[in-house]
Amino acid sequence: MIQALLQFAALCRAGGLRISTSEVLDAVRCLELIDLAPEEPFRAALRANFVKEMKDEELFDRIFDLYFHALQIGADDMRARALSSRLVDLVETFGREAQDSESALAFFDFLAGNRAAFLQELQKILELEADMPELPFSDILSPLQQKILRKRMDKLLPESALEGADIERRSLDDLLLERLGLAGHMQAELPPGLNLPGPDAEQAPGRPRDLGELPFSQLSRQEAREVHLAIERLARQLRDLVARQYRRKRSGVVDIKKTLRRAACYQGIPLELYFRRRQKRKSKVVALCDVSYSVWTAVPFMLNILYSVQDCLSRVRSFVFIARVTDVSETMKDHEIMDAIDRIMTRFKLESPQYAVYGGEEERDHVDADLEISDYGAAFSQFKEEFISVLDKKTTLIILGDGRTNFLDPGVQFLETMRDHCRRVIWLNPEPERLWGVGDSAIETYRPFCDDVRPCRNLNELRAFITGLVL
Amino acid sequence: MLFKNVADADKKLRDVGYISSQEIATVVYLAGVTKKPVLVEGPAGVGKTELAKAVAKALKRELIRLQCYEGLDESKALYDWEYSKQLLYTQMLKEKIQDIIADTKTLPEAMDRIALQENAFFSERFVHPRPLLQAISSEKPVVLLIDEIDKSDPEFEAFLLEILSDYQVTIPEIGTQSAQHIPFVFLTSNNFRELSDTLKRRCLHLHIDYPDMNRELGILLVKFPGIDRVFAEKIVEAVRTIRDLDLKKKPCVSETVDWTRSLIALQMFEIKPEVIMGTLNVLCKSEADAQKVREHYSRPPKGGFSCA
Numbered sequence A: 001m002i003q004a005l006l007q008f009a010a011l012c013r014a015g016g017l018r019i020s021t022s023e024v025l026d027a028v029r030c031l032e033l034i035d036l037a038p039e040e041p042f043r044a045a046l047r048a049n050f051v052k053e054m055k056d057e058e059l060f061d062r063i064f065d066l067y068f069h070a071l072q073i074g075a076d077d078m079r080a081r082a083l084s085s086r087l088v089d090l091v092e093t094f095g096r097e098a099q100d101s102e103s104a105l106a107f108f109d110f111l112a113g114n115r116a117a118f119l120q121e122l123q124k125i126l127e128l129e130a131d132m133p134e135l136p137f138s139d140i141l142s143p144l145q146q147k148i149l150r151k152r153m154d155k156l157l158p159e160s161a162l163e164g165a166d167i168e169r170r171s172l173d174d175l176l177l178e179r180l181g182l183a184g185h186m187q188a189e190l191p192p193g194l195n196l197p198g199p200d201a202e203q204a205p206g207r208p209r210d211l212g213e214l215p216f217s218q219l220s221r222q223e224a225r226e227v228h229l230a231i232e233r234l235a236r237q238l239r240d241l242v243a244r245q246y247r248r249k250r251s252g253v254v255d256i257k258k259t260l261r262r263a264a265c266y267q268g269i270p271l272e273l274y275f276r277r278r279q280k281r282k283s284k285v286v287a288l289c290d291v292s293y294s295v296w297t298a299v300p301f302m303l304n305i306l307y308s309v310q311d312c313l314s315r316v317r318s319f320v321f322i323a324r325v326t327d328v329s330e331t332m333k334d335h336e337i338m339d340a341i342d343r344i345m346t347r348f349k350l351e352s353p354q355y356a357v358y359g360g361e362e363e364r365d366h367v368d369a370d371l372e373i374s375d376y377g378a379a380f381s382q383f384k385e386e387f388i389s390v391l392d393k394k395t396t397l398i399i400l401g402d403g404r405t406n407f408l409d410p411g412v413q414f415l416e417t418m419r420d421h422c423r424r425v426i427w428l429n430p431e432p433e434r435l436w437g438v439g440d441s442a443i444e445t446y447r448p449f450c451d452d453v454r455p456c457r458n459l460n461e462l463r464a465f466i467t468g469l470v471l
Numbered sequence B: 001m002l003f004k005n006v007a008d009a010d011k012k013l014r015d016v017g018y019i020s021s022q023e024i025a026t027v028v029y030l031a032g033v034t035k036k037p038v039l040v041e042g043p044a045g046v047g048k049t050e051l052a053k054a055v056a057k058a059l060k061r062e063l064i065r066l067q068c069y070e071g072l073d074e075s076k077a078l079y080d081w082e083y084s085k086q087l088l089y090t091q092m093l094k095e096k097i098q099d100i101i102a103d104t105k106t107l108p109e110a111m112d113r114i115a116l117q118e119n120a121f122f123s124e125r126f127v128h129p130r131p132l133l134q135a136i137s138s139e140k141p142v143v144l145l146i147d148e149i150d151k152s153d154p155e156f157e158a159f160l161l162e163i164l165s166d167y168q169v170t171i172p173e174i175g176t177q178s179a180q181h182i183p184f185v186f187l188t189s190n191n192f193r194e195l196s197d198t199l200k201r202r203c204l205h206l207h208i209d210y211p212d213m214n215r216e217l218g219i220l221l222v223k224f225p226g227i228d229r230v231f232a233e234k235i236v237e238a239v240r241t242i243r244d245l246d247l248k249k250k251p252c253v254s255e256t257v258d259w260t261r262s263l264i265a266l267q268m269f270e271i272k273p274e275v276i277m278g279t280l281n282v283l284c285k286s287e288a289d290a291q292k293v294r295e296h297y298s299r300p301p302k303g304g305f306s307c308a
Helices: A002-015 A021-033 A039-050 A054-070 A078-097 A102-111 A115-131 A137-163 A166-195 A221-248 A256-266 A296-308 A329-334 A337-347 A376-390 A412-421 A443-449 A459-470 B006-015 B022-034 B048-058 B083-092 B094-102 B107-116 B131-137 B154-166 B197-202 B213-223 B229-244 B253-265 B273-278 B287-298
Strands: A284-290 A315-321 A325-327 A395-400 A424-429 A452-455 B038-041 B062-067 B079-081 B127-129 B142-147 B168-171 B175-178 B184-189 B204-207
Touching (some): A002 A039, A002 A054, A221 A296, A284 A296, A284 A376, A296 A315, A315 A329, A325 A376, A329 A337, A376 A412, A412 A443, B022 B038, B038 B048, B062 B131, B083 B094, B131 B154, B131 B175, B154 B168, B213 B229, B213 B253
Parallel strands (some): A424 A452
């Protein structure tokens, strides 16, 4: 029993659950206390000890089924017992032929009904797979299967001729096929379990591409989703951090009124001091995002993170523009973050075929005949006319864009006015730094009017920026 | 008194009106026997808090509840030292103190005298016990419910961990107090924030999800003893249909119960789309969700609501 449990725990670990020794011990203690015959309490006891997060439950259930159901053969299998001597003979014969390969040996053991050895082998392989994604186990299997099937027929035919037991042969056939099927099934089942994103999937070894460093424009749909997940985690961390900072900072000036009131309890001796909570200055943020075709890929991430950390900021307004500025704050307020981003993107027909992360995955014809081209000058001028009132001395204006004006008037004077109206202007550029100032890029013209111009090409850069903004 | 086995736990909980599942019963039983805290997770309103109350009732123990919130600290969760009371006592007893030291000649002698009385100054009399201390120092075994632990601050979690590991508390003025009976501890969480791994490791984990058809039906039958079974089935089915929609806040068990209660009060014993629309505000707590349900039911009936 303990052996089986240890094996199960090892399998769970290989599958990505984090199970400590103490949890295994607890599980053993719990199992001693319950009636093991019905399955549900047994499963519940294991689950209560091994799974500590909702998101892991599905994985646990899969491994549980695999270990205790799919592999549960042998003991109660009358057929197997009847045929066991024959089977062992058979396996030995094959074993001699395939002595060079350890996993093949274990595989034969499994055919003979020895589940443990095969599992150990499987587990070893699973552990290996973490570092070497291309271990050819599944490759071993299919030729092996073919070989066995072929040889088995050859071998069994003369044998059955010898003994004349036709029925026996057939049942042996069935049994072996069944087990082969099981093994194949298991191969197919397990690896997806490994691919479930763990708590720190980002840092998982053997990941082909480092999400943090990938430019936004090159993310595949799957990767984009993962980046959004990472943003969610980051936002949660930041919220936590800010809350903690807020608490630490509250020891400010002594609050005389409160302290005196409390001192009345102690004959006027101020035994307990109260401090005035020093409000941490939360910044107001106005985001102005270029959603023209060249740069829009970064915008969803920007909006997502801004609105995810909304609690840490006192107010967020957002605008998008190509040539005309549109206020999207209402959209963001009325819908869930991702849903709102989806709506905004649809409004601007921004879905490149390989990149339909948001909403439906149908491809859209985005090559509009009269595709608007970005015009920073016009956009800034309009912003100055219509929305200058949203800027005040506590506001940080974030401009997200590549500063490519299509050789139109950059409208620097408008940016200057905007700059005068707000606390600071930060320009985030999703282009690689070496392209700045090349061609129609006016980023160098804008630079003197910004407090900071920084690249924002990938998750890491975005993360660094937001952390700085919030903390 | 503890549960004798899983079936006993299930039965006792049922007796006090809590319909458990196999998993819940098993975990509750195991927690009772191994004296480990249970961390209950799940969507709001599936009966996490209710479970703790039911266990308290079933075991005939007192339920001590600690509601967590941001900024909760030791003095509100563990104990408070009542300085004012202590001062007041000292003042009132001033003359008595005079008596005690009246016949002493030197200052050190007087100090020694007073030192003999120290226990009177630093006694449990001046400790105001809060839920955690109450649970630990209680004469009889209790059920301690730490509600919404995820709403508390990370520091508080660390502090709680210390208490849950050895069930003893040190009060500087008095000394260490160990639990006479290890309380039956429930922690509930809505996953508002990740809990620390250490805390999770200490606990048995129980995830209560939306109940399956039979369990929800059972709950209705227990809560409304005279209810018509077919009617209850219809209600459960309708709620399950609504739950399957993509809603922000899905109706949970408590809403099912509330809805049933309102339907009975309104004497509406047939579940028709109009009825659902009319009483929707009991089930859906946000306008956007209500809108979605309305849309669902205003669609042609074959794709939507089925009375079968």
